[in-house]
Amino acid sequence: MIDLAFFEKDTVEAAMELIGCRLVRTFGEHRIEAVITETEAYKGGEDPASHAHRGTTERNKLMFGRAGVLYVYFSYGMHHCMNIVTEEEGVPGAVLIRGAKPVEGLEFIRRNRPGIADKQLMNGPGKLTKALAIDLFLNGYDLLQTGKRKLVLLEKETPLPFEATPRIGISKGTELPWRFVVKGTFA
């Protein structure tokens, strides 16, 4: 079961364990479910590519907070990116969810991404947030909260084979193999 201990650990470990977990987004009667196929780990201090590298700012302060909370930010003036905070409180870290594969609610995903081919619905961080209708109003959302929830993370049923590669879209810290992506044709 997903609990605080699942997130309150080393960010790289958490990023690997998130591969194969399912995201469930609900709005009213609607339900979208997707399997996470691609993640990246971002720490703080020692990680030059991390938003938290140079200490807290108004935008990144959630990365220093409690694990299991969403950190959503607006990037390049037009995309949202979704992260899940990791590590103990006070230690910066978050896992960027870079890609997923739809398993349920395809019609609602298509509605969020009109005119896009099925294979490209959620194969990138900005695309994934648009497909799941995730934006800044979910910034700070607690995945561990009880009661009626708009977004739920489910533990994987079966582990998926994945590989570690350098992270994408960054110019510093490229030597760290902290991107994890499902192998083969699954994604």
Added chain:
DNA sequence: CTTATGATGTACT
């Protein structure tokens, strides 16, 4: 198939 480019909020120099 590949590369180039525009859109543009936030953090930083």
Added chain:
DNA sequence: GTACATCATAAGG
């Protein structure tokens, strides 16, 4: 002012 954890489209081979 510049850089950036991007994406969709246009242009070239």
